[in-house]
Amino acid sequence: MKINQYVRVAIVFGIGIAGIFLFLPRKDALGASAVVVAMLATVLVGQLPGPKALILRNPRAITVVGWTLAGLGLIVSLALGWNADQSAMIPGLMLSVVGIALVTLPRSLKAADEARAQNAEAPRSTPSAANEGLEALLLPFRNLRTSVVVLGPWLALFLAAPTAAITPGLIFGSGWIKNLTRGEAEVGLLVVVAVILIMYGALMVAAIQWSRFVAQGSPPPFGVPWRPLWSFAWRWIVFGGLSRIPDRLGPWLTTHAPSLPHWASVSLTSLAGLAFLTLISPMGLVLPAVALGKKDTSIVGTLASRRVFGRRFYLGALVVLSPFALMSWLFGLLPDGSSASMASGTFALVLLVIWVPVLFATVVGAMAYLTNVHLRAASVS
Structure with missing residues (x-):
């Protein structure tokens, strides 16, 4: 060193x-x-x-x-x-x-x-990372038939779980939770946990299967890839925890800069989140290695894949992450009181129709980008 x-x-x-x-x-x-x-x-x-x-x-x-x-x-x-x-x-x-x-x-x-x-x-000439990121985002739409086969079932499950969770709010209104008995509330808590596990399980399976499609050029067999799923999951949890760090900026700004307008606080927090996710994005290069069953799934070993683009790698990551960051920023600009309608299901329904699919598409696009970088690095090694 x-x-x-x-x-x-x-x-x-x-x-x-x-x-x-x-x-x-x-x-x-x-x-x-x-x-x-x-x-x-x-x-x-x-x-x-x-x-x-x-x-x-x-x-x-x-x-x-x-x-x-x-x-x-x-x-x-x-x-x-x-x-x-x-x-x-x-x-x-x-x-x-x-x-x-x-x-x-x-x-x-x-x-x-x-x-x-x-x-x-390694060769000195490097491809355009920005174009690579854009192509990764557009890949599901350019291969629509394959996307339906590989991603369709998992997207349906990813959407069905939260739909089931918000249905009572849509039917009974915002006050239905207050009328639950203790036993019903406990069952409801278990349902929430099950919904979260199903949602993120479907998202991780979709990411693994899409990475395999990008690497193989043909749809992988349908099913749950149990072997890489567990290794994928704990890394996902670690990355997810890291990605939440910039969220602390919002409460800090509220405490230390109470006169700051809501839009400014949300904008600064969203910008910090996008910058932080872009900076730690090379850590995600381990995910394609896990999805493809590679022997070397160490962080240091997979980080070497970044040499294909050098610092331009971050530009490609920024392109992939920007649509989801923009959508999250727009939702964050909504008045604070709008979250109260979550229980009635109105806001949750909008979230389900717009924000959740964008999250799914971003994860799939990110996996395609990371997989392509991984494959390019392997081809020159």
Whole structure:
């Protein structure tokens, strides 16, 4: 790792830590920052020539040490923080983060060396990332018959689940929830959980199947791809959690800039969300690798695919994400009171007809873009 690369990593983590102190209470921010610094220090030390050679010569031993530290850190966290303040768990969490970083280092260092070797041989001419992103968005419409076969059932399920959830509100009005007994409310909660699982399960299956169509050029067999689905799901949850970070900007602006107009607060939050999603979009390159059953599904290994476009990769990601960001921004501009009509189903119906299909199309387009980048990188390696 060159000096300028250390500086870049430090800047990125510095911005992250600044964001932690900006949006979290000071006490929580100190603990979260300590955990981030522990992870950063472990990764950077592992990049030094001496430690790196040791890690690559003894990958199994380092992995065992890492899992041991991760487990020990979990035990320490539970022991210190079980009946105490959550800040007492920080030392154990730091130990666990160091252990997890050690577990991932042997594989990621090896993948990084291979990526650098391939990058040296990669062609200098790069395709247009913006055109690639636009083509990815238009692909389902240009292959409409195939889209109906591959995506149709999952889109129907993706729409049917929330439709069933809002139907009572459409029939009985906004007051029907207040009339539920405790038992009925508990059943209703289970229904909501089931709807969420069905919706996002259908969305993930559609993403996997579309990635396979892009890679193979023909529709994959119909069915649920159970094997990659589980690996896909936990990564999806991690990325989804990260993508929600900019949402904290809205409440922060409300607290610290109460005179700011609603449209300005929504616009700043939406712009920050789009910028953040674009910046972390290379992390999504692991998803096509999982969907296609590749052996190397490490973050570092799949990030090497970005070399096909270089920094232009972000422009393609911006093109893919912009329609959904625009739609979310427009919905956010609605008056705050409009959310009250969600229970009656009016706003929910509009959301279902417009926002949900745009979300589905964005996910499918993003998978097509990421898969094409992945395939281009594989073709030059």
